Amino acid sequence: MKAKVRLLMLFLSISGICVFWGEEVLQYVPPQQQRSCACDRCLFENDTLAIQNFSRFPQPLLSRKYNLSEEDFNWWKRLQPGGGSISDYRKKIEKVFQLIPDNPPLEASSPGYCRTCAVVGNSRNLLKSHYGPLIDFQDYVIRINKGRSEGFEADVGNRTTHRVMYPTSASQLDNTTHPVLFAFKMWDLGWITRVLSTQQSKKPLFNKDLVMVLNPAFMTNIHQVWLKKKGACPSTGFMALVLSLHICDEVHVFGFGADSDGNWSHYWEQITYKRLRTGRHPGNVEYKMIEELTKHQVLKFYKGW
Numbered sequence: 001m002k003a004k005v006r007l008l009m010l011f012l013s014i015s016g017i018c019v020f021w022g023e024e025v026l027q028y029v030p031p032q033q034q035r036s037c038a039c040d041r042c043l044f045e046n047d048t049l050a051i052q053n054f055s056r057f058p059q060p061l062l063s064r065k066y067n068l069s070e071e072d073f074n075w076w077k078r079l080q081p082g083g084g085s086i087s088d089y090r091k092k093i094e095k096v097f098q099l100i101p102d103n104p105p106l107e108a109s110s111p112g113y114c115r116t117c118a119v120v121g122n123s124r125n126l127l128k129s130h131y132g133p134l135i136d137f138q139d140y141v142i143r144i145n146k147g148r149s150e151g152f153e154a155d156v157g158n159r160t161t162h163r164v165m166y167p168t169s170a171s172q173l174d175n176t177t178h179p180v181l182f183a184f185k186m187w188d189l190g191w192i193t194r195v196l197s198t199q200q201s202k203k204p205l206f207n208k209d210l211v212m213v214l215n216p217a218f219m220t221n222i223h224q225v226w227l228k229k230k231g232a233c234p235s236t237g238f239m240a241l242v243l244s245l246h247i248c249d250e251v252h253v254f255g256f257g258a259d260s261d262g263n264w265s266h267y268w269e270q271i272t273y274k275r276l277r278t279g280r281h282p283g284n285v286e287y288k289m290i291e292e293l294t295k296h297q298v299l300k301f302y303k304g305w
Contacts, residue, residue: 082185117248121255125304231282
């Protein structure tokens with residue numbers, strides 16, 4: 001009799017332990033790695049994109065302390081005439097950063113937020129697209145060179161948070177828009193210094209406290225890694241697109257590529273010459289790369305036609 005009682009008690013004890021463990025197993029949720037943003041997908045998760053293992057470039061925007069390598073400088077100085085040594089370059093950079101913030105004013109990604117970008121190119125394929133409200137809805141709206149809003153608001157929107165500018169295409173900006181300056185030669189660095197030094201005596205062209213300057217090493221990386229050295233150099237628009245992947249969590253791209261007739265023209269211009277092409281920039285290669293990035297859900301591309 002005692003043996004049966006002991007056996008029954010042992011059975012009940014084992015059953016109780018199994019039930020307890022079972023509940024613990026059901027309630028246990030393995031810890032999950034914290035995501036870098038709150039979007040459906042975060043760009044450069046684990047520091048690489050979901051295509052060809054493109055790595056995040058550590059410093060796409062220039063700062064006073066960035067030490068440009070001789071190799072990257074030599075590639076950069078061949079882009080346009082002007083020459084000069086790396087020593088000359090460093091002196092000019094020092095003057096630039098006496099006038100603008102040492103560190104570019106960029107926010108890091110946040111696990112609780114999804115920062116979105118609209119990168120607005122200048123292609124004629126924007127006409128009659130009615131993308132304006134969608135463009136203006138994004139957190140950052142990045143426009144390129146002389147891309148206009150006035151008169152085209154329905155198709156291109158009217159907000160601008162960042163204006164990518166080559167010095168010869170510089171335009172008057174409001175006090176809240178970030179000028180993102182693309183310097184392709186020594187003269188461009190001197191232009192930045194001259195413009196900022198004379199702003200006190202006349203109406204400022206833009207807010208110097210919001211200025212960003214693209215890192216020449218980042219230009220080199222885009223040409224060699226992203227475009228596989230095709231063409232003489234990347235276009236300003238494509239470099240703006242890759243930059244947006246580094247500063248936003250979700251990127252929407254508008255106004256890139258030729259129009260439906262195959263012309264590479266601007267939406268605010270009247271076309272007189274019907275066979276416009278991209279010159280020294282590898283336009284078709286860049287367009288195919290945008291399509292690849294779209295295919296891998298790295299960005300969202302709106303063709304306009």
